[in-house]
Amino acid sequence: MIKSAELSQTRYRIADLFLEFNHPVSLPLTQLLASFRDFQISSTMDKADIVINISLEAPPVTDDMGILRTDESIAWGDRFRFYEKGDQFITTIANEQANGTWYQYSERNFEQSTIYVPVSSADEQSAVITWISMMIFGQASLLHDTIMIHASVVNHKGHGVAFLGKSGTGKSTHSRLWLTHIPATVLLNDDNPAIRLTAAGIFIYGTPWSGKTPCYKNEKLPLKAFVRLQQAPVNQFEWQPGMKGFIAVLPSCTSIRWNKDLFSSMNTILEKIIAEVPVGYLKCLPDVDAAQLCHRHIFSK
Numbered sequence: 038m039i040k041s042a043e044l045s046q047t048r049y050r051i052a053d054l055f056l057e058f059n060h061p062v063s064l065p066l067t068q069l070l071a072s073f074r075d076f077q078i079s080s081t082m083d084k085a086d087i088v089i090n091i092s093l094e095a096p097p098v099t100d101d102m103g104i105l106r107t108d109e110s111i112a113w114g115d116r117f118r119f120y121e122k123g124d125q126f127i128t129t130i131a132n133e134q135a136n137g138t139w140y141q142y143s144e145r146n147f148e149q150s151t152i153y154v155p156v157s158s159a160d161e162q163s164a165v166i167t168w169i170s171m172m173i174f175g176q177a178s179l180l181h182d183t184i185m186i187h188a189s190v191v192n193h194k195g196h197g198v199a200f201l202g203k204s205g206t207g208k209s210t211h212s213r214l215w216l217t218h219i220p221a222t223v224l225l226n227d228d229n230p231a232i233r234l235t236a237a238g239i240f241i242y243g244t245p246w247s248g249k250t251p252c253y254k255n256e257k258l259p260l261k262a263f264v265r266l267q268q269a270p271v272n273q274f275e276w277q278p279g280m281k282g283f284i285a286v287l288p289s290c291t292s293i294r295w296n297k298d299l300f301s302s303m304n305t306i307l308e309k310i311i312a313e314v315p316v317g318y319l320k321c322l323p324d325v326d327a328a329q330l331c332h333r334h335i336f337s338k
Contacts, residue, residue, distance in 0.1 A: 052231035057085035096140035096153035147176035175291035182234040197241040197258035202266040214328035269320035282316030
């Protein structure tokens with residue numbers, strides 16, 4: 038075991054939640070997690086909402102890993118496995134050299150997790166710890182009225198607009214059209230923002246996770262609208278009220294279905310969000326007219 042004197046604590050505030058890493062002093066976490074830089078805090082006064090321990094010790098592996106829930110991962114291909122065992126979830130990722138394996142052991146609600154680091158390069162350590170922490174945060178944040186979604190989000194005059202759609206639909210392209218052709222628009226996040234219900238309203242947050250676009254802004258905005266995109270030969274916008282709106286946004290939300298409590302929380306949070314935030318459906322071409330049509334509908338509402 039690592040002695041406490043050999044541990045360092047690094048804290049981040051993301052979507053107003055406190056994420057704490059306990060890690061070996063020898064592991065240069067702040068260098069590895071460069072995208073987290075603007076989210077780092079020094080205060081330890083507040084209790085951490087989510088704790089991730091990082092260990093360089095050998096993981097407590099047994100022959101029985103539990104039930105294999107999935108081996109599908111866009112990020113890691115056939116190097117990835119996700120197991121459920123008793124009151125734990127276990128993630129494994131084979132390292133690049135194929136001579137070691139990353140292990141992540143998490144409580145069922147993901148509030149406490151431990152990552153075991155194999156022999157690996159600094160680039161791999163950065164990529165894997167960044168990805169695993171995103172997955173952990175996406176689950177544990179559901180306990181705090183917060184949902185992570187797959188979306189590209191623009192900030193237009195202090196309001197957030199989230200563009201949704203399947204991979205390759207053109208979320209980032211549509212955001213860039215707004216940045217180019219809609220004045221007073223900047224990018225908030227291009228892949229994994231967080232949305233939180235608060236007493237003051239519903240806010241969308243930048244996070245340290247933004248896909249292939251380096252946009253890691255520690256900012257929050259009132260959420261103005263969701264827009265689900267579909268490629269089409271013409272530009273057409275239609276509002277999706279009630280259940281239609283819920284169904285349009287649900288596929289973009291992050292939750293594992295093997296924890297029924299977390300999955301139920303996600304649905305409850307989303308229902309409350311959809312009751313307050315309008316959802317549009319935009320059939321579109323990748324052109325300026327599509328961005329202007331979308332803008333007119335949202336900001337004339």
